Amino acid sequence: MGGAATDPAPDHPVPAAPPEIREARHVPLAQVIRGGLVEGVHHGSVVVLATDGQVIGQAGDPDAAFYPRSALKPVQAVAMLRAGLPLDGELLALTAASHSGQQRHLAGARRILAQGQLAEDLLRNVPDLPYGAPEREAWLRAGYGPSRLAQNCSGKHAAMLLTTQLCDWPLEGYLDPAHPLQQLIAETVEDLTGQRIAQVTVDGCGAPLFAISPHGLARALARIAAAPADTPEGRVAAAMREHPEMVAGTGRDVARLMRAVPGLVAKDGFEGVQVAALPDGRALAVKIADGGDRARMPVTAAALARLGVDPGLLTEFAEAPVLGGGRPVGSLRATDFLSRPSA
Numbered sequence: 001m002g003g004a005a006t007d008p009a010p011d012h013p014v015p016a017a018p019p020e021i022r023e024a025r026h027v028p029l030a031q032v033i034r035g036g037l038v039e040g041v042h043h044g045s046v047v048v049l050a051t052d053g054q055v056i057g058q059a060g061d062p063d064a065a066f067y068p069r070s071a072l073k074p075v076q077a078v079a080m081l082r083a084g085l086p087l088d089g090e091l092l093a094l095t096a097a098s099h100s101g102q103q104r105h106l107a108g109a110r111r112i113l114a115q116g117q118l119a120e121d122l123l124r125n126v127p128d129l130p131y132g133a134p135e136r137e138a139w140l141r142a143g144y145g146p147s148r149l150a151q152n153c154s155g156k157h158a159a160m161l162l163t164t165q166l167c168d169w170p171l172e173g174y175l176d177p178a179h180p181l182q183q184l185i186a187e188t189v190e191d192l193t194g195q196r197i198a199q200v201t202v203d204g205c206g207a208p209l210f211a212i213s214p215h216g217l218a219r220a221l222a223r224i225a226a227a228p229a230d231t232p233e234g235r236v237a238a239a240m241r242e243h244p245e246m247v248a249g250t251g252r253d254v255a256r257l258m259r260a261v262p263g264l265v266a267k268d269g270f271e272g273v274q275v276a277a278l279p280d281g282r283a284l285a286v287k288i289a290d291g292g293d294r295a296r297m298p299v300t301a302a303a304l305a306r307l308g309v310d311p312g313l314l315t316e317f318a319e320a321p322v323l324g325g326g327r328p329v330g331s332l333r334a335t336d337f338l339s340r341p342s343a
Contacts, residue, residue: 015190018198019213024064029288029337030295034322034330042295044272044288046337047215048306049222051281055215057306059337062214065198066287069269070098072189072210073156074236075220079188080163081232083181087112087159088235093243094155096236098268100249101130101139101150108246109149112158116165123148124175125157125205132249153205155246160207177208186210192220192233204270217275218285225265225277237279240265253297253317260313261304274300282307294320294332302334 024045032040045060077096081087087095091108099105113120127146130136139150148154160174160181169180176182177200185208190196193216203209212220227233240247244258247267254268257276266276272288274296284303288295301317311318322330 013194015193016195018196019063019065019216021065021198021211024066024289025061026289027060027337028335029059029299030332030334032322032330032332034324036330039330042288042290042292044286044295044299045214046286046299046303047218047284048303048338049218049283053219053222053281057303057338062285065211065213067201067209067211067271068217068275069203069209069271069273070153071217071267071269071273071275073097074224074240074265074267075189075192076156076185077159077236078192078224078232079185080159081235082188083163083167083184085159085163085166086115089239090243090246092235092239093246095159096240096267097155097247098131098152099155099246100132100252101135101152102132102249105155105246105249106149109154109158112155112162116162118161118165120149122161122171123154123157125151125153125207127151132252135249151205153207156207157205175206175208182208189220192223193217194219214285214287218277218283221265221267221275221277222281222283225279225283226281237265257297257300257317260316261309268296272296276300276304278307298332298334302338306338
């Protein structure tokens with residue numbers, strides 16, 4: 001393998017066995033309450049880690065294999081920095097982003113490509129409309145159709161192309177799991193999660209997707225959030241903290257959460273995935289079993305409170321109103337899942 005890739009630091013332990021592939025034993029994490037009755041329930045799994053990595057709270061089955069989806073992007077960004085990707089600040093934040101498709105996101109992806117004089121048609125993420133609802137509506141009003149640049153993973157893919165070029169690897173096939181770039185990303189996933197990958201498939205954008213566990217995902221982001229500033233991990237954490245709207249978009253809940261909680265690094269993923277970590281290494285990971293995005297943030301807020309985050313900072317995330325006739329008649333809120341014995 002050519003280029004500037006480096007082996008994991010010698011003090012990093014050999015990854016443990018991969019998590020077991022099984023039907024996860026999820027438990028109720030959130031309830032939809034309308035008029036005093038429980039109308040719906042979202043099941044899932046959660047793990048909460050202390051600064052030393054010990055589990056201080058869990059529910060469901062956070063050690064079963066699952067797909068972290070876009071919540072893995074900070075780890076992918078670390079891998080590219082290890083290979084020599086020369087990005088920091090807002091462009092590095094965009095590398096770890098599931099962006100809304102705002103003009104600054106599209107311009108940022110173009111700037112990443114321009115660093116290597118790379119053409120947009122080299123991107124191999126799937127064409128799509130902007131992810132953000134206002135951005136999508138404006139895009140359609142302007143008469144545009146699906147675009148690789150507008151798709152929410154274009155920052156990551158632009159960075160993958162730039163990394164590949166700088167390492168003198170083939171641009172063609174950069175999404176193949178056997179490509180040197182994807183091999184390096186897989187090695188970094190195993191290094192930061194502390195466990196072997198259980199299975200490899202394809203994510204929605206076309207990139208390889210690695211099955212790990214929620215527990216492993218929380219460990220990985222803890223490593224990133226607590227890392228020294230001059231390391232690849234620390235650089236990713238700094239970029240995400242400083243530019244949360246590049247990681248998501250204006251008004252998106254993950255961006256607001258990072259603004260609300262000092263020092264927090266957080267990333268969401270499709271199918272109800274959320275990971276978050278504080279600068280001292282406290283961390284959490286959430287998986288909502290049915291993929292329901294509406295339950296993700298109330299459950300995350302409850303887990304952050306377990307980590308000792310001031311509940312006053314979490315008020316806007318802890319509950320969502322349930323409307324009837326245009327007025328609140330109930331709420332979507334987390335259960336007491338962290339006070340019950342784990343399965």
